[in-house]
Amino acid sequence: MLRVGLIGFGIIAKGSHMSAYRRILEENGPVIVEAICDADPSRLEGLEGYRLYTSVDEMLEKEQGKLDFVDICAPCFMHEELSVKAMKAGFHVLCEKPMARSVEECQRMINTSKQTGKLLMNGVCNRFFGAAQYIRGLVQSGELGAVRNADFSRIGFLSSKAGWVRNGKLSGGAMLDLHIHDVDMINWMFGVPKSVSAVAKSFITQDGYDSMSVNYMYEDNMFVHAYCDWVTPQNKYNTRTIAVYFEKGYVYLDRSKGREVFVKVTNDGEITDMTAQIKFDVFYREILYFADCIANGKPVSECLPEDIMNSVRIIMAEMESADKRGQVVDL
Ligand SMILES: NC(=O)c1ccc[n+]([C@@H]2O[C@H](COP(=O)([O-])OP(=O)(O)OC[C@H]3O[C@@H](n4cnc5c(N)ncnc54)[C@H](O)[C@@H]3O)[C@@H](O)[C@H]2O)c1
Structure with a gap:
């Protein structure tokens, strides 16, 4: 079972991502959400059964060895910074679209993935x-x-x-x-x-x-x-x-x-x-695909970061x- 932590719990995380994780759980699938982080504590109100954080740094430190990957659903302008931090802290990263705001930001994400050996997949859901x-x-x-x-x-x-x-x-x-x-x-x-x-x-x-x-x-x-x-x-x-x-x-x-x-x-x-x-x-299909790549040590060939950087x-x-x-x- 792969354990995931969500970073950013706004519209897309609360709706589409959580519905997909719930369906995976109901089907006894290979992924479970264990931690959720949002800088705005009001976004975390009412959540039960998860380890909750308002600081990404704290989450990445305390979740060492407890999570396999993070799912970044924070705004676009944070994608590079958060992805790089998470990979350097030892987590695989699934990050929402758009990959980042510039080719240079995308390139730094790719470089970090190569340096750390952590998988980076940008969720271009289509x-x-x-x-x-x-x-x-x-x-x-x-x-x-x-x-x-x-x-x-x-x-x-x-x-x-x-x-x-x-x-x-x-x-x-x-x-x-x-x-x-x-x-x-x-x-x-x-x-x-x-x-x-x-x-x-x-x-x-x-x-x-x-x-x-x-x-x-x-x-x-x-x-x-x-x-x-x-x-x-x-x-x-x-x-x-x-x-x-x-x-x-x-x-x-x-x-x-x-x-x-x-x-x-x-x-x-x-x-x-x-x-x-x-x-x-x-x-649902995107998350299962990423989980399969992590579990079986496969490259994210359907969503190669270099190809998504081209978009x-x-x-x-x-x-x-x-x-x-x-x-x-x-x-
Ligand atoms: N794939 C799709 O179809 C689709 C649809 C909508 C949004 N998105 C993408 O998802 C991302 C988020 O969009 P949204 O509409 O959910 O935004 P949102 O503003 O509703 O949610 C973002 C959340 O991130 C939190 N946040 C901001 N900085 C943070 C930090 N440093 N640490 C932790 N949490 C932080 C905010 O408090 C907020 O709750 C964007 O990249 C957007 O493009 C994708």
């Missing part, structure tokens, strides 16, 4: 999303021929009241905080693009963008487009769509709120309902392009 895995499989197998182009959209409203999210220097704005989900899928499915061109606008975030439209250019004029914003109140569908167009057909996924469409359509008109492949229990590198190029009003930036 790599554990069944439909996305299926689409990636189609890209790799060539079943529908080569990819012509693709389109991703992610539209909704920023519900978090946390101050750090609206400060672009701390969160990276919607580009690094929300759009990263699509950027990481684009990187994972199609690789690092040759260049990007982005237009973006700020509404509510200080020093960061809230809406963006980005083109990704690949070899042979293959292109991908992604639109994202978090300033659309009353977007009751909380839009989440992916369309990938191949030489011999296309796939269309709409996992917007209240909808579940996933179809594969071939050029001869055959339509296959793929909804059974959607499987969106991403946090941050793509976002940095997008920010540069948006700052220059859409100028093409090479990667």
Whole structure:
């Protein structure tokens, strides 16, 4: 049984991560939460059955030999500092997205993982999303021929009241905080693009963008487009769509709120309902995957830190392009 300590007990930890750990426990799975740390003591109120901390340093010291890994769900601007500390203290690290605020921060995390021999996995949860895995499989197998182009959209409203999210220097704005989900899928499915061109606008975030439209250019004029914003109140569908167009057909996924469409359509008109492949229990699958890597001494090959750093590198190029009003930036 692997023992985990959560660091940061806000929206994502209390909701998605704890639900996943509870399910794993109910299924007699291989992971159990034993400790929880949050700098804000009010976040820990009412918790029973866990060793509780308000200081990460104290937790890392007192939990020596008692925990196998920590799950960092603190804000983005703390990811590098906390991951480095935890690995140096001897713990494997699962850290929420985005990996960090810059390529340099990501690189320092990777260096520490190599120096300490501790596993570092950034939780880019969509790599554990069944439909996305299926689409990636189609890209790799060539079943529908080569990819012509693709389109991703992610539209909704920023519900978090946390101050750090609206400060672009701390969160990276919607580009690094929300759009990263699509950027990481684009990187994972199609690789690092040759260049990007982005237009973006700020509404509510200080020093960061809230809406963006980005083109990704690949070899042979293959292109991908992604639109994202978090300033659309009353977007009751909380839009989440992916369309990938191949030489011999296309796939269309709409996992917007209240909808579940996933179809594969071939050029001869055959339509296959793929909804059974959607499987969106991403946090559960992500945690089990990381636990398996720790237990069996395997590298985190589905989420290699160097590859996830590339997603941050793509976002940095997008920010540069948006700052220059859409100028093409090479990667
Ligand atoms: N994978 C996803 O779909 C998804 C969704 C939402 C958030 N996230 C990510 O999860 C992370 C947290 O987001 P959130 O919305 O839960 O934020 P939040 O602000 O609700 O929670 C963060 C918590 O961290 C605590 N904290 C801050 N500094 C700390 C420290 N030094 N030590 C211990 N605790 C500390 C805060 O008190 C707070 O309770 C972010 O990186 C965010 O991007 C991922």
